Amino acid sequence: MPIGKSSLLARSASAGRTDGATAAPGRTGRPFSERIAPFVLLAPALLIIVMFRLWPLVLGVNFSFTGDGEQDGAPVGLGNYAELFDDPVFRTALHNVGLLVLLLPVAVPSPACWRRSSSCGYPATGSSAASTSSPPCCRR
Amino acid sequence: MIIGAIFNMLLSVDGPLNAVLGAVGIDPVDWLGDSSVAIFSVVGVHIWATFGMGLVVFLSGFATLDAALLDAARVDGASTPQMIRHVIVPGLSRTIQFAFVTTMIGMLTSMFGLLFVMTSGGPGGSTYLPEYYIWIQQGQMNRPALASAASTVLFLVMLVVGLAQIAILRRGLKEE
Numbered sequence: 372m373p374i375g376k377s378s379l380l381a382r383s384a385s386a387g388r389t390d391g392a393t394a395a396p397g398r399t400g401r402p403f404s405e406r407i408a409p410f411v412l413l414a415p416a417l418l419i420i421v422m423f424r425l426w427p428l429v430l431g432v433n434f435s436f437t438g439d440g441e442q443d444g445a446p447v448g449l450g451n452y453a454e455l456f457d458d459p460v461f462r463t464a465l466h467n468v469g470l471l472v473l474l475l476p477v478a479v480p481s482p483a484c485w486r487r488s489s490s491c492g493y494p495a496t497g498s499s500a501a502s503t504s505s506p507p508c509c510r511r
Numbered sequence: 512m513i514i515g516a517i518f519n520m521l522l523s524v525d526g527p528l529n530a531v532l533g534a535v536g537i538d539p540v541d542w543l544g545d546s547s548v549a550i551f552s553v554v555g556v557h558i559w560a561t562f563g564m565g566l567v568v569f570l571s572g573f574a575t576l577d578a579a580l581l582d583a584a585r586v587d588g589a590s591t592p593q594m595i596r597h598v599i600v601p602g603l604s605r606t607i608q609f610a611f612v613t614t615m616i617g618m619l620t621s622m623f624g625l626l627f628v629m630t631s632g633g634p635g636g637s638t639y640l641p642e643y644y645i646w647i648q649q650g651q652m653n654r655p656a657l658a659s660a661a662s663t664v665l666f667l668v669m670l671v672v673g674l675a676q677i678a679i680l681r682r683g684l685k686e687e
Contacts, residue, residue: 428666435660439653451660460632461661464639467550468668471618471640478558478618479610482565483603 515628518556519543522629543630546637553625553638554618560625561617565610572606604684611676619669641665 438447455461521528522542529539542552576599584598600607623642630638632647641661649658 431659432663434656435663437656439656447656451657452664454657455660455664460636460639461641461644463636464641464644465664465668467638467640468619468672470550471554472615472672474554474558475611475615475618478554478561479565479607479614481558482562483569483607483610 512624512628514556514560515625518552519629522552544634546634549630549634550638553622553629556629557618557622557625561614565614568606568610568613569603572603575606576602600684604680607684608677608680611680612673615672615676616669619665641668 435451436446436448437443438445438450520526523529524539524541524544528542533539540548543549580598580602581594584594589597619640620642622640623646626632626638626640626643627646632639632643642665645658645661645665648654648661
């Protein structure tokens with residue numbers, strides 16, 4: 372984003388120096404190399420993410436449809452998932468995840484409320500503490 | 512892991528916490544050996560362990576609140592609960608969303624150490640979480656494909672829970 376903007380600015384400045392009639396700066400007027408620049412600059416990072424994150428994720432999902440042990444590598448369809456949801460231990464694990472979701476409203480506000488009670492419900496930021504208008508902290 | 516080892520000692524049946532409870536006349540609780548209590552003990556320790564990070568997130572959120580808005584609300588005669596509900600919470604909506612989602616992901620992915628040290632999934636498998644199950648199936652039971660399926664389920668659960676949280680909080684925290 373900043374690349375596109377700065378190139379647009381540089382372009383319009385140079386266009387203003389020459390005659391504005393021939394080089395009207397616009398989206399279509401920019402050369403191909405400038406329009407493609409953000410994508411080229413993003414490409415290495417995207418390539419690394421795809422190669423080392425997303426592709427292994429796909430491989431892992433694919434691997435989950437194959438068998439273990441004797442039928443190593445043989446496609447078993449949803450067999451692993453059926454076994455998973457038949458396993459009471461895994462059901463307990465999912466049950467515990469539900470418990471975590473329910474406990475989340477306890478876990479998240481605890482730091483916030485601790486801060487609140489220590490500063491009387493008023494966020495004493497640096498600016499408001501320094502401002503001369505009496506900060507209404509700790510008053511009712 | 513180290514936190515888990517420390518709390519293992521604190522929470523043991525003849526440990527200091529039960530000694531304190533006994534001093535005020537409460538029967539000792541088997542914090543990590545009771546299948547209905549153990550998961551709450553582990554989650555409590557995890558909340559304690561991640562408290563500092565949550566505090567930093569919320570401190571930075573409070574620092575971005577506009578003091579002028581708070582002063583205006585105070586001048587208009589808003590009571591403290593009204594200010595919290597109508598000024599502070601809407602102003603912190605992005606922070607609260609971030610805290611909810613990161614806390615959920617943290618609970619689902621970084622409690623392995625605590626589980627491993629404190630309960631090893633026991634008693635009776637009552638403190639299993641998907642990540643611990645994945646590790647058991649892959650490393651102990653030699654079932655990599657089953658572990659892979661469990662990972663996929665965990666991924667989908669996290670995706671659904673995270674998106675649902677964002678959607679619910681976006682609707683719930685907006686002012687009007």
